[in-house]
Amino acid sequence: IDAVCTAHGLSVAEFHALRARATEAKTRAYCPYSNFRVGAALLARAGEGEGESGGRYVLGANVENASYPVTTCAERVALGTAVVEGLHSGNGRGFRAIAVSTDAEGPASPCGMCRQFIREFCELSMPILMFDKNDTFIVMTLGELLPLSFGPDNMGVKDPAKP
Amino acid sequence: IDAVCTAHGLSVAEFHALRARATEAKTRAYCPYSNFRVGAALLARAGEGEGESGGRYVLGANVENASYPVTTCAERVALGTAVVEGLHSGNGRGFRAIAVSTDAEGPASPCGMCRQFIREFCELSMPILMFDKNDTFIVMTLGELLPLSFGPDNMGVKDPAKP
Amino acid sequence: IDAVCTAHGLSVAEFHALRARATEAKTRAYCPYSNFRVGAALLARAGEGEGESGGRYVLGANVENASYPVTTCAERVALGTAVVEGLHSGNGRGFRAIAVSTDAEGPASPCGMCRQFIREFCELSMPILMFDKNDTFIVMTLGELLPLSFGPDNMGVKDPAKP
Amino acid sequence: IDAVCTAHGLSVAEFHALRARATEAKTRAYCPYSNFRVGAALLARAGEGEGESGGRYVLGANVENASYPVTTCAERVALGTAVVEGLHSGNGRGFRAIAVSTDAEGPASPCGMCRQFIREFCELSMPILMFDKNDTFIVMTLGELLPLSFGPDNMGVKDPAKP
């Protein structure tokens, strides 16, 4: 854990908070179709002048639908909530990490659709922490999980995650 | 407005709050691809024992993506946030109304995907308030906007919006 | 059936072909997650100069994904295939009807997302035929299933289904 | 090109056919919202006993919608069409390659949602060929574009792409 934190610019306390909150978020899942609970916790950077304690954790959980394609995932709920709160841009803001927790044996990774959604707002170096039911974890960066990504640049739009 | 409120069980103050908050939410939109801002405000019922002031407004805005199909709409962000907060079920909770506001001339309605997402958690009698840039509005119920809907019953799952 | 055909401009033979092909399409479903098979058959209008026999039936079935929101529905597969074949526009083309068939007891309707997808290319008067496992059916027009729809007009784009 | 073909088990003729068909498919795009045309060509393996000429090319193009999230991409249209035709499984079938072509300067990659959709049916070693408007190209495997993927195994379903 120490090595992971050092590599990705997190404190050990932040690592534990991400894990605890993603696990807590899992209890909010609405998943009567899959019975596969997923929780997410997103760590937003403190804005300038907000002080170290200005960081924010935003939670998400999967919200399923009778029409499966209308379902949304934990990661996208957390990030959508955060964007509406204005945590994605301006004043030095942005995101430092996202954690995902499931009930599976072995960490499950964000689906491709969520990797793409995260890509819009987060730097490629941002760590994604994946926890299984026993708190076994894997950490990979967004850039590792979505190499050669399709992004705002491809559509002629300024990348919100770049300075 | 009085007649609309009476028909749909809202107070005039709630109507105005829904309009004001949906309009405010519009400023949170991330829409560099369409430049079409949409704001939503969802009114959650107070839980039992919470008192009249227990109602809650949850905001949403559209969050677009370089890959258009990965975009999410204002209505779904608001409702996803609310479900993660546990406002959709238990203890007499649920939703009383949703308002949507755009910059268009003439009220724009929720897309079919959002109607389906709303369907999962709201009663067919719930009003959907649609405001244009001049506060001209139309109110229709979910059942009117999504007749003969596909829902949890079709998949053998208990409908969260039914007692 | 006679009355339905008259009301919606279909011959009885076309009605039977739509039913048979939607039912056949159901066998192509990939749905290991829901086990809910859906088949669709879309009837494309003959282009000018192609003669009466120029009409085409295009099939679709639901194609699910381990990530539920990445799933696509039968109706959207059929219509996507048809658009790529150029059957949606030009030369008098367009669509005359779509049929959907499931294994349920009682006809199931297209989800809101599919209604929206169909809306882009079809006239509001186009009939949607819904068959259950016993061939019990309901027919409604697109306009009836998606009232006050959000469409190309709202985004300043020419509606492909309008002359 | 020779080296690429050797590495990925394609003949030079197949490589050229994939490029030509993806480029041709681009002309079928319906994209009045983004004006970003994408074409895809999927090469399906010949079934057993069908002979070398039994391989099939299936085309796709992006099909947009006034509601951006209801849009579907070229890759998913091609693969959805192919699954409905039964080309994904049984009798030694499956997919050997997919090519994508755009009008951009520099090859554009499939979005995360499409990578996830492809993941359901294709082996991780399958090559994805990306061509820009000048036929400059990049080839990467599915496994390289979607590392540590979320798939059927995670949901307890047999992976259709594994023997």
Ligand SMILES: [Zn+2]
């Ligand atoms: Zn996801």
Ligand SMILES: [Zn+2]
């Ligand atoms: Zn919507």
Ligand SMILES: [Zn+2]
């Ligand atoms: Zn559907």
Ligand SMILES: [Zn+2]
């Ligand atoms: Zn895509």
